[in-house]
Each structure stands twice: as C-alpha cells, then as structure tokens.
Amino acid sequence: MKFEVDELDHGIIKHLSKDGRLSFTELAIRLQVTEKTIRLRYKNLLDKGFLEVVGVVNPLAVGLKAGAIIQVKVKSNSISKVIEDLKEIREIRFITLTSGEFPILFQITVKDQIRITEILREVNKIECITEVNTIIQLEVHKNTFEYIF
Incomplete structure (x- = not known):
C-alpha cells in the first residue's frame, strides 16, 4: 500500500520545518487536531522516511x-x-x-x-x-x- 501525504501531514511538515522544536501540543493547537493524532502522524512520517529529525548548525x-x-x-x-x-x-x-x-x-x-x-x-x-x-x-x-x- 502506497503512503500518501495528506493536508494534515503537510501541515506538520511545514510547521516543523520552520521550528523543529514545536511540541506535539502546540502542533495540535495550530492544526486543530488532537495531540494523539499529531503523535501518530509524526511517527508515521518518520517511519515512512518523509521526515528526518536533525539538529541544524548555524x-x-x-x-x-x-x-x-x-x-x-x-x-x-x-x-x-x-x-x-x-x-x-x-x-x-x-x-x-x-x-x-x-x-x-x-x-x-x-x-x-x-x-x-x-x-x-x-x-x-x-x-x-x-x-x-x-x-x-x-x-x-x-x-x-x-x-x-
């Protein structure tokens, strides 16, 4: 089964690419979903290779x-x-x-x-x-x- 990135996933990626330290709670508020939904989607984005978490050096x-x-x-x-x-x-x-x-x-x-x-x-x-x-x-x-x- 092919994994499709939907509007919510796009929102998570967009917010985290601007501020990777946003909490799941803050993401949930901004995207108007539950924190549990954010946690599940975040894990899925990591597992499917759509998102990587790194520290970016200035x-x-x-x-x-x-x-x-x-x-x-x-x-x-x-x-x-x-x-x-x-x-x-x-x-x-x-x-x-x-x-x-x-x-x-x-x-x-x-x-x-x-x-x-x-x-x-x-x-x-x-x-x-x-x-x-x-x-x-x-x-x-x-x-x-x-x-x-």
Whole structure:
C-alpha cells in the first residue's frame, strides 16, 4: 500500500520545518487536531522516511565563515569514483550530480579562505577530475529547510 501525504501531514511538515522544536501540543493547537493524532502522524512520517529529525548548525555561530560551491568535470566513466572520493573530504556537506558541462557540484562551509584553498588542493589530487570551477559565496541571503510539495 502506497503512503500518501495528506493536508494534515503537510501541515506538520511545514510547521516543523520552520521550528523543529514545536511540541506535539502546540502542533495540535495550530492544526486543530488532537495531540494523539499529531503523535501518530509524526511517527508515521518518520517511519515512512518523509521526515528526518536533525539538529541544524548555524555555521556562523561555530566559526564557519567561508563557503564555496565547486563544480568539477571528470574523465569518462569516472563519476561514481569521483563522488566516492569527494565523500571522504569531511568539509564537503553537499554533493549532487548535475546536467551540463560540470557533472558534479559540491558545497563546502569552512572557517576561512585558507581552508577553501586547502580543500581545492585536495580535490585537484583526485585523479579523474579534469577541471574545477570554484564559486566563492560572498553572502547568503536565504537558506531554508522548508520544501514546497
């Protein structure tokens, strides 16, 4: 049986994506249902993989003030190998396969420009990478965990 996310589930997800510390009681009040209903729906959303509970770190608060988006070109048939190598670099927080000239894009958030340079040196040692394009983030104006679906 396929699990469908209904309007109530959407409401739970929407509220928690804005404030993950909302109590079940507060969610029940806002969504005009019982607390028991919220508890059951919440558990179901977790069990079905629609919702994950994590603590999100404010990078500035922990001294991470520099960021970059890095695109890489790779040799033929080596995308999977390069992705596995990139996963080993701790500061890489996001890796995605993309269309276009640069098939891999990843993002880093680090303490300073010196660490960006060090990571770029590590990346350039990965054998199958043929070209790197680095985009330094100057200011972040929106960073949300709210998904519209």
